[in-house]
Amino acid sequence: MSDKVMYVGDVDFDAAVLQSDQPVLVDFWAEWCAPCKMISPIVEELAEVYDGRMKVAKVNIDENRATAIKYHVRSIPLLLLFKNGQVQATQVGAVGKGQLTQMIDKTLGTVA
Numbered sequence: 001m002s003d004k005v006m007y008v009g010d011v012d013f014d015a016a017v018l019q020s021d022q023p024v025l026v027d028f029w030a031e032w033c034a035p036c037k038m039i040s041p042i043v044e045e046l047a048e049v050y051d052g053r054m055k056v057a058k059v060n061i062d063e064n065r066a067t068a069i070k071y072h073v074r075s076i077p078l079l080l081l082f083k084n085g086q087v088q089a090t091q092v093g094a095v096g097k098g099q100l101t102q103m104i105d106k107t108l109g110t111v112a
Contacts, residue, residue, distance in 0.1 A: 004047035008057045009064040017057055018085040023108060024055045028071070028078040030062050035094035036077045042097045043079075046104065053108060081107050 008016040008026075017024045027043050029036035047056035061068040061076060071080060071087075081089040081104065089107045091100065 004051050005044055005056045005058055008059055010066040013059070013064070013067045016055075017082050020055055020082070022053065022055050023081060023083040023088070024057055025050075025104065026080045026082060027056070027058045028061050028068060028073045028076055028080070029058060030060060030076055033076050039077055039094045042100060045097065046100060049101075050104065050108075054104065079103075083107060 006016060017026055025043070025046065027036075027039075029040070043056060043058070050056070059067055061073055071078075075092050077092075077094060079091040079100065080087050089103045091103055
């Protein structure tokens with residue numbers, strides 16, 4: 001487990017994600033979700049690669065239903081990239097590192 005990944009929930013989501021001074025990639029997941037487990041190592045790796053340019057947070061939808069409902073989480077894994085408190089990019093389902101990197105770079109306006 002990467003120490004660069006923070007776990008957030010209903011109580012601290014606004015402070016950790018919406019009020020962040022850096023973009024935040026949020027991974028909505030659940031313990032029982034096999035595709036979520038498949039992409040978890042990729043999400044953790046991205047937290048290391050983009051450290052200092054972007055934060056990475058995970059939200060367990062079973063434990064944080066209010067946040068899941070607020071962002072209309074219907075399928076998981078769901079990755080939302082927030083910038084300045086707004087959703088800038090969305091990825092539904094388990095995808096590879098290349099596709100996630102492309103989404104992040106496009107949103108951040110950088111090349112990794």
